[in-house]
Amino acid sequence: MGELRAKWKVNMYAWLLLLPSLIFLLLFTFYPVIQTFILSFHQADLGSPEPFFNGIDNYKQMVEDEVFWKVLTNNIWFAIGTVPTSVALALGMALFANKALRGKSFIRTAYFYPTVVPMIAVANIWLFIYTPEYGALSHVMEWFGKGDMNWLGDQKNVMWAMIFMVIWKEAGYFMIFYLAGLQNISQELYESASMEGASSWTVFRRITFPLLMPTTMFVSIIAFTNSFKLVDHLVIMTKGGPDNASNLLLYYIYETAFSFWDQGMASALTIVMVVLLLLVAAFQFFAMDKKIHYN
């Protein structure tokens, strides 16, 4: 009897400790997602003062919406452009910063500092870099005798311009995780490899890279999620243009909800986003040993 009471007490106590977090979690993650799921089956725009049920009309409309497919493809290209390059670059930076003989802390600082610069500030600076005629890039291209390019105003260039900027912003952040990963590799492995006369490429291929695999997985997932979260710069630089060439899913949700005031459609789009991110989470869950990071 006393044991049961003690158990009940611990339960009570644990739930009370979790309650504050749980309230905010429910109120700002679970409740809104459910609410949005319901709203996504309703017509709720400026033309309908009271939302009414319209089945899967929003989703049907979405599938037929060219802009939706455009932003989704853009986002996938944005991910393909940013994730592998910034992760590979981060690994290179970490290997170098770990070994650099001179100016170690200068190197680390130079690579890392974009992480602490707000995306909005980044956008302001890079807008000036990309501006035709007066921008930094135009000056540099002039030196090399190349013609001027309109980086942000041209549909073919704008995505590349964004991708390069985001790689600049993120690579140093990912470097930190690799630096941490490198600390965990035992020095003995390297010593015995050098005793056997292995080349540095072999050492990298056989020891460093495989042992950093968990870090690579972890960082890739962050990079992928970021490619769906990062849209601040669009507000300053392009507003998704020209002709949606740089538009991304989250920015399209923002436009749909707060410029077009189509709440039903914004809900449907949000649900697509949530499902997408949960799929990635599921992939992460199965693809990697979850003990690595959560236990």
Place this chain on the structure above:
Amino acid sequence: MLRKFTTVGMYGLAVLWLFPLLWAVWTSFRPRELATSWSLSADFTLDNFAKVWDSAPFDQYYINTFLIVTGILVAQIITATLAAYAFAKLQFWGKDVLFVLFLVQLMVPADILIFPNYNVLRDLSLLDTKIGIMLPYFASAFGVFLLRQTFKTIPHELEEAARMEGCSWFQILWRVYVPLAKPTYIAFGLVSVSYHWNNFMWPLIITNSVENRPLTVGLAIFAQSFETGAQWAEVSAATVMVIFPLLLAFLVFQRQFINSFIHSGVK
């Protein structure tokens, strides 16, 4: 040969990486007429900063950002400490399910729920308030996992000993667990502060008045109030002003900052 080549390349990359910042700082001190030209003259001025300070309420924005960042951090530390203790040290009914619920917040962060959370705030009549900016971030799954990790490494004997001496559970938490987890608190604090200092989309949507706008939103509004290219010097000055506090903090606490980031993601 190849090694030398990469070494030069990596130092070159560092310089390339520094360029945008140096350029922005340089431009911000240049007289307006010279801002777009690449002439190397000794003309420097503080006019741009003075103008920015006069033409937009950046002092108010600084205060707002400061209050928002601090409010979020304090709330997160309280909620995360309590939850982390429960997850780390107690066995209770529903633990696994709750753990998964917390995991979901890591995967579906508030940043992408801008539209749903706007509706929640509207229903709570909290649009255009500082507390409204803060509320969705009061629970931090990231903080909970980080602290749980640390609490788990603290031996149970310490808690037993404290209990023997007649400490209440709150005293145990406050006197045993919190002090021993200090590095984790610092790490989490830095991550949280830099994250919310930089946050933009959410405050943009829900704020509407100078009294509540944070720096990032203020900067965006300031930058957009000009025709492109016309006021580079002033926009650069405003940008540098917004970047400056965090960057300075980073340069001063560089080692700790980087180590804390290392701490925060991977154990």
